[in-house]
Amino acid sequence: MAVEAERAGGGVSWWYDKRTRAIIMQVVVISLFVAFIGYIVNNTATNMEARGLSPGFGFMDQIAGFNPTSAEFNLTDFDVNSSTHGDVFILGLVNTLVISAIGVVLATIVGFTMGVLRLSKNPLINFLASCYVEVMRNIPLLLHIFIWYFAVWLTLPELFETIDGKRQLGAFNLFGLDMVFISQRGINYPNAILNPGWQAIPIALALAIAGIVVLAKWAKKRQDATGQPFPVLWTSIAMLIVFPVIAYLIMGGPIGWDLPEPGRFNLRGGATLPGSLMGLLLALVVYTGAFIAEAVRSGIQSVSHGQTEAAFALGLRPNITTRKVIIPQAMRVIVPPMTSQYLNLTKNSSLAVAIGYPDLVNIFTGVSLNQTGNAVEIIAMTMGVYLTISLVISLFMNWYNKSVTLVER
Amino acid sequence: MSKESIAYVRTELHPTLPPPASAVGPVHWIRMNLFSTWYYGVGTVVSAYLIAWLAWEIFDWAILTAVWHAKDFQDCLERYVGEPVGACWGFVDARFDQFMYGPYDPASYWRPNLTGILLIIGLLPVMFDKIPGRKITGPLMIFVFPWVATALLHGPIEMTTLQSTIGIVITLVLAVGGLFLGFRGRQQYNPGQAMLGFGITYAIAVMYFLAFGFGLDVIGTNKFGGFMLTLVLSAVAIGVSLPLGIVLALGRRANNMPLIQMLCIGFIELIRSVPLITVLFMAQFMLPLFLPEGVDFDNLIRALVGMSLFSSAYMAEVVRGGLQAIPKGQFEAADALGLNYNMSMRLVVLPQALKIVIPNIVSTFIGLFKDTTLVSIIGLLDLLLTMKQSVTSTQWLGMEHTGYIFVGSIYLVCCFGMSRYSIYLEKKLHTGHKR
Numbered sequence: 001m002a003v004e005a006e007r008a009g010g011g012v013s014w015w016y017d018k019r020t021r022a023i024i025m026q027v028v029v030i031s032l033f034v035a036f037i038g039y040i041v042n043n044t045a046t047n048m049e050a051r052g053l054s055p056g057f058g059f060m061d062q063i064a065g066f067n068p069t070s071a072e073f074n075l076t077d078f079d080v081n082s083s084t085h086g087d088v089f090i091l092g093l094v095n096t097l098v099i100s101a102i103g104v105v106l107a108t109i110v111g112f113t114m115g116v117l118r119l120s121k122n123p124l125i126n127f128l129a130s131c132y133v134e135v136m137r138n139i140p141l142l143l144h145i146f147i148w149y150f151a152v153w154l155t156l157p158e159l160f161e162t163i164d165g166k167r168q169l170g171a172f173n174l175f176g177l178d179m180v181f182i183s184q185r186g187i188n189y190p191n192a193i194l195n196p197g198w199q200a201i202p203i204a205l206a207l208a209i210a211g212i213v214v215l216a217k218w219a220k221k222r223q224d225a226t227g228q229p230f231p232v233l234w235t236s237i238a239m240l241i242v243f244p245v246i247a248y249l250i251m252g253g254p255i256g257w258d259l260p261e262p263g264r265f266n267l268r269g270g271a272t273l274p275g276s277l278m279g280l281l282l283a284l285v286v287y288t289g290a291f292i293a294e295a296v297r298s299g300i301q302s303v304s305h306g307q308t309e310a311a312f313a314l315g316l317r318p319n320i321t322t323r324k325v326i327i328p329q330a331m332r333v334i335v336p337p338m339t340s341q342y343l344n345l346t347k348n349s350s351l352a353v354a355i356g357y358p359d360l361v362n363i364f365t366g367v368s369l370n371q372t373g374n375a376v377e378i379i380a381m382t383m384g385v386y387l388t389i390s391l392v393i394s395l396f397m398n399w400y401n402k403s404v405t406l407v408e409r
Numbered sequence: 410m411s412k413e414s415i416a417y418v419r420t421e422l423h424p425t426l427p428p429p430a431s432a433v434g435p436v437h438w439i440r441m442n443l444f445s446t447w448y449y450g451v452g453t454v455v456s457a458y459l460i461a462w463l464a465w466e467i468f469d470w471a472i473l474t475a476v477w478h479a480k481d482f483q484d485c486l487e488r489y490v491g492e493p494v495g496a497c498w499g500f501v502d503a504r505f506d507q508f509m510y511g512p513y514d515p516a517s518y519w520r521p522n523l524t525g526i527l528l529i530i531g532l533l534p535v536m537f538d539k540i541p542g543r544k545i546t547g548p549l550m551i552f553v554f555p556w557v558a559t560a561l562l563h564g565p566i567e568m569t570t571l572q573s574t575i576g577i578v579i580t581l582v583l584a585v586g587g588l589f590l591g592f593r594g595r596q597q598y599n600p601g602q603a604m605l606g607f608g609i610t611y612a613i614a615v616m617y618f619l620a621f622g623f624g625l626d627v628i629g630t631n632k633f634g635g636f637m638l639t640l641v642l643s644a645v646a647i648g649v650s651l652p653l654g655i656v657l658a659l660g661r662r663a664n665n666m667p668l669i670q671m672l673c674i675g676f677i678e679l680i681r682s683v684p685l686i687t688v689l690f691m692a693q694f695m696l697p698l699f700l701p702e703g704v705d706f707d708n709l710i711r712a713l714v715g716m717s718l719f720s721s722a723y724m725a726e727v728v729r730g731g732l733q734a735i736p737k738g739q740f741e742a743a744d745a746l747g748l749n750y751n752m753s754m755r756l757v758v759l760p761q762a763l764k765i766v767i768p769n770i771v772s773t774f775i776g777l778f779k780d781t782t783l784v785s786i787i788g789l790l791d792l793l794l795t796m797k798q799s800v801t802s803t804q805w806l807g808m809e810h811t812g813y814i815f816v817g818s819i820y821l822v823c824c825f826g827m828s829r830y831s832i833y834l835e836k837k838l839h840t841g842h843k844r
Contacts, residue, residue, distance in 0.1 A: 022665045030668050040699045047698045121442055122449055124456040138824035139817045140779035142786075143793055147817065150800075151809040347684035353786055365690055375694040382690075383683045390682035 044376060051373065059372040060086040066371070068092070068363035072186075072272035085368045092360035093385060099281060099359065100346040100389075106285040107345060108338075111292025118297050129293070136290035141348055144287050149279025149355045159183040159267065169262045181260055181267060184275055188260040191271035197254040204247035205240070212236040276357040280349065288345045292338055299334035300326065331404045339397035343390055350386075360385060470495035479503065481804045485811075497811045504799050508815075511634015511790045520625070521637045524561045527554065528644075536830070538837070555648065556615050560622035562641070563630065568620040584613040601751070630709035634790035636819065638709075642716060642781040642791070647774050649717035654724025655763075659754065661725065662732055673725070680722035685783050689715045693787045712784045720777045727769045731762035764838060771831035775824050792816055 014020050048055055067080045068088055075098065076091045117129035136144075159171050159181075171183035181188040212232075219230035248255065260270030303326050311321040352359035353366055360382060369378045431437060443453040474492075476485050479499025483489040501508070510518055531550040534542040559566070570576040591606030633641060660666075660673035680688065692715030697705060706714070735758055743753030763770075785794030793816055799805050800812045 018665065022663075026666045026668045029672070033672060043701050044695075044698045047702065050702065120452070122452055122456070123442060124460060125452050128456050128459060134825060135821060138775075138779075138821045138828070140782040140793070140820055142782040143813060143817055143820065146793070146797065146809075147813045151813050343682070347682075350684040350686045351783070351786075353686065361684070361686055361690070365687065369690075369694060375698060379687060379691050379695060382687050383679070386683045386687065387679065 048376075053373050055374070055376070057377055059368075059374050059377070060084060060089070062372070064088050064368065064371070066367060068367060069095075069358040070272075070274060073274045073277070073358075085364075085372065088368050089360070089364050089381065092358065092362070092364040095352075095358050096346075096349055096360045096385075097389075099277060099284070099349050099352070099357070103281055103284040103288065103345050103349065104342050106281070107288040107292055107341070110285055110289030111338075111341075112296055114289060114293035115296025115300070118293060119300055133290045133293050136286050137294070139287075141283065141287050142351055142354055144283035145280060145351055145354055148282040148286070149276065152282070153275050153279045154184055156182065156184050159185045171267075179259060181262075186272050186274040186276075186278055188267050188270045188272050190260065191258040191269070193256040193258050195254045195256060197251040200247040200251045200254065201244050204243040208239045208243035211239055211243075215239075274357070276352070276355045279355055280352050280357045284345055284348060288341055288348070291341050291344070295334050295337040295341065296330075298337075299330040299332075302333045303329045328404065332401075335397060335401045335404060339394060339401075342397070343393055346389055346393065347386060477502075482806050482808060486807055496814070497808055500799075500805050500808045500811055501815050504805070507635060507795055507799065508792060509636050511638055511795055512632050513634060513637065514628055514632065517626070517628060520561045520628075524558045525640075527557065552611070556618055558644075559619060560625070562628070562633070562637075563622075564625040564627040565622035566619045568616060571616070571620050580613050580616065584610045587611075587613070630707050633709060635795050636792045638784075638789060638791045639778070639781050642713065642784060643774070643778045645713050646716040646720045646777055646781075649713075650721035650724045650777075651770070653717070653721035655728050655759070657721060657725035658728035658732060661729060677722045677725050680719055681726070685715075685719050685780055686786060688719045689783060689787050691715065692718075708787070708789055712787060712789055716777070716781070716784070719780075720773065723773055723776070724770070727766050727773055728762065730769065731764075731766035732758065734765050735762050767838060768831040768835045771827055771834065775827050775831075778824060778827070779820065792819065 045055070061084050063081075064083055064085050064087065065080070067078075068091060069078060074091075075094050076087065078087055078091050114129050114132055117125050118133065120126050120129070157171060160169060169181075171181040171185075171188070174180035174182060179190050212235075215230075215235060216232050219232050223229055258269045258271075260267040262268075307325055307329065308321060311325040312318075316325070349359055350361040353362040356362065365378055365382045369375055372378070427433075431440075444450040472495075474495035476490075476494055476497050476499050479485050479497055480503075482497075482500075485494055485497035485500060487494050506515065506518070510521060513521065531546045531554055534540045534546045535550065570580065587606045587609030589606070591603050591610065594600070594602030594604075594606055657673050657677060660669050661677065663669055663673075689712060692711040693708075696711050696714065700706075739757055739761065740753065743757040746753075748756065781791060782793045785791050785797070788794075790798075796812045796816045800808045805812075
């Protein structure tokens, strides 16, 4: 109405019209922004020319000429003589994804355990869990990494130690089985050798999962119709174990194990999780676990006590009350902060640079940038990777969140 | 039915008996809370053992077997001393100045000390209601303290503008003009004009002050280090990120200006989805490329730029949360009063929105405080890097445990204190709507 009054000539001048002002403001800000970008681009071009750098992604095809990783932990078969900076990028990306994936799983387990323990009515357990959360989340992550790597992991025995002039295995032999060795160098464990026919096992696993989905649907339908519950959980676990085992037996054992064997100077065979990975992983799990514990605690606390009482009044046992009434409602509150913790863990894995775990930031943004000098391209690529990871995780978690949110009228 | 046929009817209430001994008192409490089921019992025993063991280990390590005086690492290692050795407080004692001030000139330690004392004196009334003087120290902390701290810590800053006669004349004219404009604006009740005028004068006064400082010697930013550097970094980053975050949050909510909105969303989401270390790398490697030739910042300024940009994206999201919590009626009421955008934000919306999110601002600050350790990766000598260099120096080789636990407890005390403070604030600010 005001606008119409103005148009009729009876109001304020155009200068005080909100919409005109909005347009002027936007034009001014955007032109300043464009000018700023232009200025930066111009400077960058000049500076790069002055330093003899060529812009563009040509550097990705150059031979890298450095070894970003150890021989034991080389997930993409990186070869010093022939691999390019593009391969460095791939290797770093894979390593980042590996540590983030393991970290997310372990941190969730630790966080849920601690969050539930923190709600315990037992004051001693409660105190211990609170101490864990408060101490761990109030110490900077980088310090966690230093402590877990330099002050904990590196105080483990060396792989081989010289005792009384004799070289002998110093590594900690887990359970005395000669299969898993833990030392400063990392964890040496048996490596699976895939013989022909191994595909049967993943296929069996997929079949088991499909079977579980069908079973769960059928069980729910039957319970809705007749009220008869079906032990879905135990059947699923049994299926997950039995199917692959049958496949393994039918194919005549297509998977062999390459055991680490102590030689004179080294462990032969097997696979290795290097010490830097273990240090980083411990730090990330312990740190993020504390934050997840807080999210879990506040989520469970947000479910009102009336819900528990209502469930009891319906005759549900405590176990079922937790599983069917409290947890589903708590998940709605837990999921959003937990998503951001997963994202944080992924981003924080970039601190690998402090202890030399060959992640993306360490070997690509660090070493490749120093060698090629293509700062703009490399940093843009690194940021793009993290941006993509963030988007994928948030999309997935948003989808999951949608499936657990309250459906209202 | 007659009364006589009933054998016995009580006519008065039975006196209340005390509950049975098994349902009250410490025994009952222990049974209910510690041993209600068998797994609770196991949990109790295990955690009691763990707590006792941890407490004893810490006590033994930090007090009983600790070494209080040491010349070098040989006084603190088991294989030289001959008996189990716990903490090496002698090492912390010997290096304490380095941990606090880094490579700062020892003769000038009074300068950061004085800055710290001023900071505490200025902040206490702002933080706690019971201490008077908030109205005086608050504005002083915002408008005066940053420059006093710069002048104290760094000394005078070279200003090329003030080295030529023309520069001096222009700045003086601008300052006088600003004053004139400001007073005229006040006379005509035009707050925008008054703010612009006084702002110009204030900026020039700050420039002059920074150029002369207190006439102290210049101590370069490469000499900043230790805990002092940590404090400088977090103070500057929070000081920059709060106003910048408010601007970004307002921009993100400006529905009538879609282009500006997109710009703000893009910036916030980009920064929030990448790790701080890449932003620091960007500041380290790309900033020199962005600037015209000859212009260069030192390492500290680069880190400050990176940290400030990073934290302002997070701050923007915090402020946005506060803005979203303000009911639409408040915006409409401000419009109905005839306030323009600036005034309605300044007088109605932001005071309420910021009040709601003060606890979140404190927790963002805690995160920022912890994140300052990352500058050690780009080579700034903060507390953590100073410690790392100390425990790898030949004199103090192998002091990792003592060193890192010492640094850890400093951060623990600071961050835990701040998180308690934010809980206190939350309780204090929880007034009004909940009666």
